[in-house]
Amino acid sequence: MQAKLSAVALSIAAAFALSACGPKEEAPPPVAAPAAPAAKPEVVVKLGHVAPMTGPQAHLGKDNESGAVLAVEELNAQGLEIGGAKVKFQLVSEDDQADPKQGTIVAQKLVDEKVNGVVGHLNSGTTIPASKLYADAGLPQVSPSATNPKYTQQGFKTAFRVMANDVQQGKVLGEFAAKQGVKTVAIIDDRTAYGQGLADEFRKAAEGLGLKVVANEYTTDKATDFKAILTKIKSTKADLVFYGGMDAQGGPMVKQMKELGIKAKFLGGDGVCTPEFMKLGGPAADGQFCSLPGVPLEQLAKGPEFKTKFNTRFGYDIQLYAPNAYDAVMVIADAMKRADSVEPAKYLPEVGKTNLEGVTGKIEFDEFGDLKSGAISLYQYKGGTLSYVETLGGAPAPEAAPAPAEPAAAPAAPAAPAEAKK
Amino acid sequence: MDISLHQLLQQFPQQVVNGLVQGSIYALVALGYTMVYGIMGLINFAHGEVVMIGTLVAITVTGLLAAAGMPVGIAGLCGLVISILSCMAIGWSLERVAYRPLRGSPRLTPLITAIGMSIVLQNLAMILWGRNYMTFPPLLPKVNFEFAGAYFTLVQVVIVLLSALMMSGLVLLVYRTKLGMAMRATAQNPEVASLMGVNINRVISAAFVIGSALAAVAGVMVGSYYEVAHYQMGFVLGLKAFTAAVLGGIGNLVGAMVGGILLGLIEALGAGYIGYFTGDFLGSHYQDIFAFAVLIVVLMFKPSGLFGEKTGDRA
Numbered sequence: 001m002q003a004k005l006s007a008v009a010l011s012i013a014a015a016f017a018l019s020a021c022g023p024k025e026e027a028p029p030p031v032a033a034p035a036a037p038a039a040k041p042e043v044v045v046k047l048g049h050v051a052p053m054t055g056p057q058a059h060l061g062k063d064n065e066s067g068a069v070l071a072v073e074e075l076n077a078q079g080l081e082i083g084g085a086k087v088k089f090q091l092v093s094e095d096d097q098a099d100p101k102q103g104t105i106v107a108q109k110l111v112d113e114k115v116n117g118v119v120g121h122l123n124s125g126t127t128i129p130a131s132k133l134y135a136d137a138g139l140p141q142v143s144p145s146a147t148n149p150k151y152t153q154q155g156f157k158t159a160f161r162v163m164a165n166d167v168q169q170g171k172v173l174g175e176f177a178a179k180q181g182v183k184t185v186a187i188i189d190d191r192t193a194y195g196q197g198l199a200d201e202f203r204k205a206a207e208g209l210g211l212k213v214v215a216n217e218y219t220t221d222k223a224t225d226f227k228a229i230l231t232k233i234k235s236t237k238a239d240l241v242f243y244g245g246m247d248a249q250g251g252p253m254v255k256q257m258k259e260l261g262i263k264a265k266f267l268g269g270d271g272v273c274t275p276e277f278m279k280l281g282g283p284a285a286d287g288q289f290c291s292l293p294g295v296p297l298e299q300l301a302k303g304p305e306f307k308t309k310f311n312t313r314f315g316y317d318i319q320l321y322a323p324n325a326y327d328a329v330m331v332i333a334d335a336m337k338r339a340d341s342v343e344p345a346k347y348l349p350e351v352g353k354t355n356l357e358g359v360t361g362k363i364e365f366d367e368f369g370d371l372k373s374g375a376i377s378l379y380q381y382k383g384g385t386l387s388y389v390e391t392l393g394g395a396p397a398p399e400a401a402p403a404p405a406e407p408a409a410a411p412a413a414p415a416a417p418a419e420a421k422k
Numbered sequence: 423m424d425i426s427l428h429q430l431l432q433q434f435p436q437q438v439v440n441g442l443v444q445g446s447i448y449a450l451v452a453l454g455y456t457m458v459y460g461i462m463g464l465i466n467f468a469h470g471e472v473v474m475i476g477t478l479v480a481i482t483v484t485g486l487l488a489a490a491g492m493p494v495g496i497a498g499l500c501g502l503v504i505s506i507l508s509c510m511a512i513g514w515s516l517e518r519v520a521y522r523p524l525r526g527s528p529r530l531t532p533l534i535t536a537i538g539m540s541i542v543l544q545n546l547a548m549i550l551w552g553r554n555y556m557t558f559p560p561l562l563p564k565v566n567f568e569f570a571g572a573y574f575t576l577v578q579v580v581i582v583l584l585s586a587l588m589m590s591g592l593v594l595l596v597y598r599t600k601l602g603m604a605m606r607a608t609a610q611n612p613e614v615a616s617l618m619g620v621n622i623n624r625v626i627s628a629a630f631v632i633g634s635a636l637a638a639v640a641g642v643m644v645g646s647y648y649e650v651a652h653y654q655m656g657f658v659l660g661l662k663a664f665t666a667a668v669l670g671g672i673g674n675l676v677g678a679m680v681g682g683i684l685l686g687l688i689e690a691l692g693a694g695y696i697g698y699f700t701g702d703f704l705g706s707h708y709q710d711i712f713a714f715a716v717l718i719v720v721l722m723f724k725p726s727g728l729f730g731e732k733t734g735d736r737a
Binding site for chain 2: 055218248
């Protein structure tokens with residue numbers, strides 16, 4: 001917290017320093033918003049996108065942004081007409097530094113800029129405080145990746161997410177740990193809304209299933225050294241270390257577990273289910289488990305196609321939530337199409353009625369704005385890749401089989417739980 | 423949670439090792455802060471960023487050379503040397519470009535400039551190296567030791583030894599050479615020192631260059647220890663090292679070393695034991711608070727830090 005505070009102080013100080021250094025006291029140039037190019041016969045629809053673009057999670061922020069960029073480019077290529085005018089989508093990308101305070105600042109900026117909708121934020125910790133501002137402005141907000149349950153439980157009509165929440169995820173992770181024959185667990189979280197929320201849900205689930213929590217430890221989302229807390233965990237002889245947090249910490253954490261001679265297994269949520277985790281964890285990551293909301297891309301109708309598109313457009317691999325960010329943009333565009341309006345007030349009611357076959361699976365919202373089908377998949381790190389283990393919980397998302405095209409002809413009835421493949 | 427004395431004692435040696443290694447790194451970085459402060463009364467907040475650039479340069483050079491077929495050990499050594507040289511260059515230019523023009527201006531001006539430089543360097547590194555985390559190639563073979571129930575690796579041993587070596591070298595430099603004498607003279611009174619024929623500009627440049635070289639070594643150590651590097655890694659490290667310098671008495675070399683190691687130990691032991699002693703009322707997330715509480719207590723009784731001399735207020 002102190003670090004964050006000083007980061008803000010730093011940026012303010014820097015602004016001062018920079019202007020003080022300048023040769024003359026000229027009027028400071030406006031920092032952002034190179035106002036939309038002047039009128040053509042088309043309507044410019046501004047979509048806000050918010051994620052940490054600097055700081056320890058910048059790689060994930062860039063990933064989200066790329067997903068959204070891809071969606072916007074595709075929409076523009078389609079040449080949509082909404083309300084009789086040709087629309088051109090424009091992404092207004094903002095950086096919240098994964099900092100709740102910064103999150104509300106950029107949210108206000110987007111509100112003032114009168115964007116038509118918001119995709120974001122990435123972190124639960126920034127999404128929740130920002131959601132109030134969007135709700136007050138009546139601006140639809142679709143978060144690709146905020147999983148803390150609280151986000152949609154505040155009673156805001158504008159808050160949606162295209163990812164299963166942590167109640168669902170924590171429960172599945174707890175069940176999975178019990179199934180692995182684990183008896184004692186140590187829990188670490190990074191004190192963010194996401195990490196703490198997930199760890200709490202996991203703790204509840206694990207205790208409910210008769211597992212014993214032998215240690216609760218804490219770190220931060222900026223830490224690199226975990227030896228002290230891991231040493232303590234070692235003395236408790238836990239069978240499993242659960243981490244609620246992100247890959248940048250999780251990777252070094254498994255490595256340090258190995259260095260300390262800890263034999264316990266490692267389990268984490270979506271924040272550590274990334275290529276980055278394996279890169280940072282090295283051989284120590286091998287054989288550990290993690291979970292991702294949804295069903296693996298490879299198993300989804302549009303998954304492999306999206307992956308190829310993404311790679312050819314950007315030249316790098318998907319980190320984590322890019323498909324969700326893509327879908328979030330599509331949800332907003334789809335609602336605009338059905339409402340035949342880009343006005344937030346007019347298309348907002350349509351967002352709730354979404355029935356879209358997205359890249360990440362079927363997207364339908366419940367009355368809170370959560371996904372109806374909250375399936376969670378488990379993965380194991382094996383030799384530098386994530387290998388799929390199983391999908392638990394939630395209504396099944398349609399499997400790859402028939403691959404229906406655009407017109408939403410709901411495929412396969414959502415019947416038996418997707419205890420698929422194993 | 424059962425608290426057993428056995429559990430408490432069992433983790434003690436390991437926590438001491440953890441703290442010692444972390445503390446050696448803090449100490450090495452803290453020396454850079456304290457040296458510049460001792461001579462100019464300036465807190466060079468960009469110092470943490472110099473450490474970060476040292477790590478990233480070492481990664482790039484080592485990676486390139488290793489890819490060209492050089493054995494990792496030698497490539498790493500070249501990486502270290504080039505990283506030291508580039509950090510020296512950065513340290514020198516920092517002083518030349520950002521601080522020298524402001525010499526003699528009110529205290530706050532160079533301080534804010536330092537913060538500004540820190541942000542400039544961070545963003546420069548972000549542009550050059552990107553936002554992703556980078557893995558540091560393991561320079562040393564992975565050898566594990568076990569002693570009295572504590573596990574440690576070769577890297578950790580090297581870190582502690584190398585830090586000790588660098589620190590004693592620096593102390594020798596400052597107290598046994600002509601340049602060191604000039605540094606101490608400048609620290610006491612720059613104007614009188616310059617009247618006695620000391621080239622102040624050169625002394626101050628030397629302090630920045632030496633501090634930056636130490637920062638590069640610290641950067642390579644941090645990199646090879648955690649095997650992770652990122653353009654933001656310097657910020658927290660710099661903050662901790664600055665705290666260590668204040669704890670030991672900023673401006674004092676021995677103080678910086680003792681402060682660094684003390685801070686490392688306090689953090690490790692704090693994180694390990696705070697839960698036991700408070701019945702889990704306070705957890706390991708109070709690790710930093712614990713460390714800062716110690717700092718506050720020390721400053722209450724000894725406002726100039728553990729080893730700090732009383733210096734007159736110098737503007």
